[in-house]
Amino acid sequence: MAEEVVGIYGDFIKPEQSLLEPAEFIAHDLREPIDLGRQFDLVESLEVAEHLPDGCAETFIDLLVAHGNRILFSAAVPG
Template identity: 40%
Template sequence: MYGSDYYVDRDKEAALADAEQFAKAVLDRYSPGSVLELGCGTGTLLYPYRDRDIDVHGVDLSETARDTSALSDSEFEIHDLTQPYSPNQVYDIVLCVEVLEHIPEESAETIVESICTSGNVAIVTAAPPGQGGTHHVNEQPHEYWIEKFEQYDMEHKQQKSIRIGNELELSELTWVEKNIFVFES
């Protein structure tokens, strides 16, 4: 979806600062021993967890992202998330940030099931209709995603979602603050 220029030209310092802020908001509420990110790009959101000796694993379709990632080969896996994904373990937290709107609607059920069966807490974002963006093929109202996750017995934690969103002041992914959902089984 993104070419090599996207991964090379990004403001890495801003991305790392955003990742640290995102992780802090999550870690203020949870104490995970493991974190999985589906659609991890270069894995930047996972770095703060790894720096705290939390087991991390990232999954993405892009070999270019893997090649520019600081994650080790054992921490990064290539996989097409329009296809079912089943990790070797259940993770304490599953992240899926800035991914759902890139998954065609006919594969939405597949990625939601992959998220829900991979961990007990899911923290996801999803662009609503009209947000726009590169290769956004499935912008849906927030209720659409909430209903999909609830089909897998994941409860939407609205107050946690709002509080995390309110704490974030991201410089790169500014829309994440409004589009974040926390689900727990």
């Protein structure tokens, strides 16, 4: 059972659209860096990366690896 879950969503998602409690929800421009100041046991990114503009892949991957050593990642083929 997870002790702490934090969701970082694109800044176009509103808190009321999430199943997370408001304290666990962070709306953020995923093209920009973010540092939550802590690490997690698992970082997930499922079907997100293909929606980001070209040129921000490195920043997005840095966001993932900065917050944990175990990354669960999937992305659809663009287009």
